[in-house]
Amino acid sequence: MTVTPPIRQTGDLMYPGHVGCPGCGAVIAMKFALQALGEKTMLVIPACCWAIIAGPHPQTALKIPVLHTAFATAGAAASGLRAALDRRGDVETVVTAWAGDGGTFDIGFQSLSGAVERNEDFLYVCYDNEAYMNTGVQRSSATPFGTRTTTTPGKGWKATRKKNIVEVLAAHRIPYAATASIAYPDDMMRKFRTARNLKGGSRFIHVYATCPTGWRVPSDMTIAVARLAVQTNIFPLYEVADGVRYTLNESGDRPVTDYLEAQGRFKHLGEADCSAIQAMVDEDWHLLMRKIDG
Amino acid sequence: MKAVLEGSHAVSEAVRMARVEVVSAYPITPQTHIVEALSEYCADGSMDARFICVESEHSAMAAVIGAASGGVRTFTATSSHGLALMHELLHWASAARLPIVMAEVNRALGPGWNIWMDQTDSLAQRDTGWIQLYVEDGQEVLDTTLQAFRLAEAVNLPVMVVLDAFFLSHTYEPVDVPDQADVDRFLPSLEPRIKLDCDDPCAMSQMAPPGVYMEMRRDIQKGFERVPEAFAAVEGAFADIFNRRYGVMEAVACDDAETILVLTGTAAGTGRQVIDRLRSRGEKVGMVKLKMFRPFPVREIRSVLGAAGKVAVLDRNFSFGASGIFAQEIRAALYNGKAHPPVFGYIAGLGGRDVTVDTLETIYRMTCEQAVPEAESVWVGLNPPN
Ligand SMILES: Cc1ncc(C[n+]2csc(CCOP(=O)(O)OP(=O)(O)O)c2C)c(N)n1
Ligand SMILES: [Mg+2]
Numbered sequence: 001m002t003v004t005p006p007i008r009q010t011g012d013l014m015y016p017g018h019v020g021c022p023g024c025g026a027v028i029a030m031k032f033a034l035q036a037l038g039e040k041t042m043l044v045i046p047a048c049c050w051a052i053i054a055g056p057h058p059q060t061a062l063k064i065p066v067l068h069t070a071f072a073t074a075g076a077a078a079s080g081l082r083a084a085l086d087r088r089g090d091v092e093t094v095v096t097a098w099a100g101d102g103g104t105f106d107i108g109f110q111s112l113s114g115a116v117e118r119n120e121d122f123l124y125v126c127y128d129n130e131a132y133m134n135t136g137v138q139r140s141s142a143t144p145f146g147t148r149t150t151t152t153p154g155k156g157w158k159a160t161r162k163k164n165i166v167e168v169l170a171a172h173r174i175p176y177a178a179t180a181s182i183a184y185p186d187d188m189m190r191k192f193r194t195a196r197n198l199k200g201g202s203r204f205i206h207v208y209a210t211c212p213t214g215w216r217v218p219s220d221m222t223i224a225v226a227r228l229a230v231q232t233n234i235f236p237l238y239e240v241a242d243g244v245r246y247t248l249n250e251s252g253d254r255p256v257t258d259y260l261e262a263q264g265r266f267k268h269l270g271e272a273d274c275s276a277i278q279a280m281v282d283e284d285w286h287l288l289m290r291k292i293d294g
Numbered sequence: 295m296k297a298v299l300e301g302s303h304a305v306s307e308a309v310r311m312a313r314v315e316v317v318s319a320y321p322i323t324p325q326t327h328i329v330e331a332l333s334e335y336c337a338d339g340s341m342d343a344r345f346i347c348v349e350s351e352h353s354a355m356a357a358v359i360g361a362a363s364g365g366v367r368t369f370t371a372t373s374s375h376g377l378a379l380m381h382e383l384l385h386w387a388s389a390a391r392l393p394i395v396m397a398e399v400n401r402a403l404g405p406g407w408n409i410w411m412d413q414t415d416s417l418a419q420r421d422t423g424w425i426q427l428y429v430e431d432g433q434e435v436l437d438t439t440l441q442a443f444r445l446a447e448a449v450n451l452p453v454m455v456v457l458d459a460f461f462l463s464h465t466y467e468p469v470d471v472p473d474q475a476d477v478d479r480f481l482p483s484l485e486p487r488i489k490l491d492c493d494d495p496c497a498m499s500q501m502a503p504p505g506v507y508m509e510m511r512r513d514i515q516k517g518f519e520r521v522p523e524a525f526a527a528v529e530g531a532f533a534d535i536f537n538r539r540y541g542v543m544e545a546v547a548c549d550d551a552e553t554i555l556v557l558t559g560t561a562a563g564t565g566r567q568v569i570d571r572l573r574s575r576g577e578k579v580g581m582v583k584l585k586m587f588r589p590f591p592v593r594e595i596r597s598v599l600g601a602a603g604k605v606a607v608l609d610r611n612f613s614f615g616a617s618g619i620f621a622q623e624i625r626a627a628l629y630n631g632k633a634h635p636p637v638f639g640y641i642a643g644l645g646g647r648d649v650t651v652d653t654l655e656t657i658y659r660m661t662c663e664q665a666v667p668e669a670e671s672v673w674v675g676l677n678p679p680n
């Protein structure tokens with residue numbers, strides 16, 4: 001029998017206080033990430049919920065250095081910081097950009113693409129809560145089909161797909177790209193350790209991070225919803241080495257309705273909409289399987 | 295050692311001798327020669343630095359912000375649309391108190407596309423918290439770039455060295471290139487007052503609520519208030535070694551001048567000729583070459599211009615719905631002073647149009663002939679409508 005070791009609660013690199021909402025998935029993501037990355041880590045955080053969660057001057061919720069930066073700049077600012085550390089002869093510290101989906105899929109996309117095309121020696125983490133949460137739940141290009149947000153309200157719910165960011169990053173042929181979920185902490189921390197040790201090039205981890213406030217789910221459902229995303233294959237957990245070698249870590253076979261029905265943001269969807277979503281998920285899954293088999 | 299250098303290469307030479315460690319830039323005419331030379335230096339090892347080839351100017355400034363936060367000496371260069379694209383991060387760099395140095399080549403903004411000389415790009419950034427220094431010739435380009443690092447690091451504020459497109463960036467002049475040993479004496483390696491460090495963790499540029507924001511802004515202003523003294527000290531140290539000094543502004547033949555022309559950049563070089571010619575005809579005319587625009591040298595402006603009968607300001611820039619920007623600032627500086635001579639504002643030389651000896655003589659003549667200035671800036675050298 002294999003025993004999964006319990007998650008270490010010691011050596012936490014977050015202070016007990018922060019200003020995230022109750023049940024914030026992005027806070028849980030940070031906690032796990034830092035446990036795996038360790039204290040020789042510097043964070044670069046653009047505008048996003050985490051720019052607030054980390055605390056206002058003169059306080060900080062984190063025990064490691066943090067460079068807050070403008071919304072569109074995580075990739076570039078992290079490149080510059082990496083260059084400075086290289087000049088200082090510090091090769092141990094891992095520069096980690098920590099951005100939301102808006103700062104990654106949308107406004108920060110250009111600087112991220114530029115940085116990973118240069119194969120900058122850093123880890124870029126996107127914690128994905130599938131909308132601009134900090135500004136009040138507006139849609140991003142990470143918002144999935146069918147979602148109501150404050151800019152896709154009522155009958156105008158989002159009728160286009162979510163951008164597949166991991167595929168886009170893999171297409172840059174970076175050494176490492178992976179998805180991770182706060183509902184699978186061992187898998188997630190293993191990936192962060194892998195990324196930490198893979199120095200010399202760009203590593204990208206796409207972390208699924210439930211937002212109870214924006215998704216209209218109870219705050220005690222954060223992990224359950226995150227797990228359902230994996231179990232329905234809406235967010236399968238996998239890794240891509242060098243943009244071509246795919247490994248599947250976690251998936252499932254539950255219907256998407258199990259996931260959709262748990263969240264207020266999808267409440268308006270009818271049976272036909274749910275079937276359409278199931279078809280999209282199936283299609284994406286087959287595409288992924290082709291890569292994993294090949 | 296005397297060398298014939300292109301203005302752009304006077305910048306790159308200074309940056310190399312300043313032992314900058316991280317350069318990040320994105321190409322735009324007429325800044326390209328600066329960054330091409332720096333790329334070459336980094337590639338051939340004559341400069342021990344990392345050149346980050348980013349995908350935009352926005353990222354160029356973000357990258358040097360990241361690098362400067364890591365505690366190393368940084369440099370970037372841009373022009374016109376590139377500077378406009380950086381705007382958000384110009385604010386960021388100064389409020390983060392990072393001693394970044396940037397060469398900015400004055401170029402017009404489109405549409406229509408125009409790659410030539412115009413000052414509106416840099417002057418439109420006047421409220422971003424950057425020290426701005428306008429230079430006249432190749433030697434001043436090199437000297438000011440070197441000084442900019444020491445000044446920036448003394449006050450923890452970013453510095454923009456501003457040079458005219460083509461008239462300066464692409465013009466070859468003899469330049470005295472200092473010895474590296476002397477430069478090292480003038481500019482020791484950077485000892486950052488604050489930097490990101492895992493052994494002493496801190497958060498930089500984090501959220502600043504109403505209870506702290508105002509004091510932070512006030513601190514930046516206090517930094518600016520220290521600039522005149524710091525600049526004088528930098529110039530003194532520079533003069534001790536290199537025997538050259540420029541001042542925040544230079545008064546030429548102003549002592550008994552009835553009319554003073556205020557000029558910037560390469561127009562000041564033309565102005566020197568004009569002053570000689572007019573003086574030889576007995577005209578009581580002087581010239582102020584304005585070098586420092588931020589912080590604005592109010593004290594010096596009042597003491598020199600206050601004594602004049604009339605002031606004529608050349609603006610190679612324009613603020614729509616207002617007037618030339620240097621003229622606005624000079625009027626504002628004089629207003630609460632003891633003496634306030636009338637300030638005549640002239641717009642000339644936009645988008646690369648030449649400002650010749652004739653242009654400046656015309657401006658002088660128009661100023662002499664009129665008792666009081668027009669409400670609006672007067673546009674000089676416009677082509678007749680066809
Ligand atoms: C240039 C710019 N545009 C807009 C904003 C406003 N803004 C701040 S955070 C944010 C949304 C962030 O969304 P995301 O990256 O998904 O992170 P989240 O807030 O969801 O954690 C926006 C639009 C900004 N700070 N800067
Ligand atoms: Mg988001």
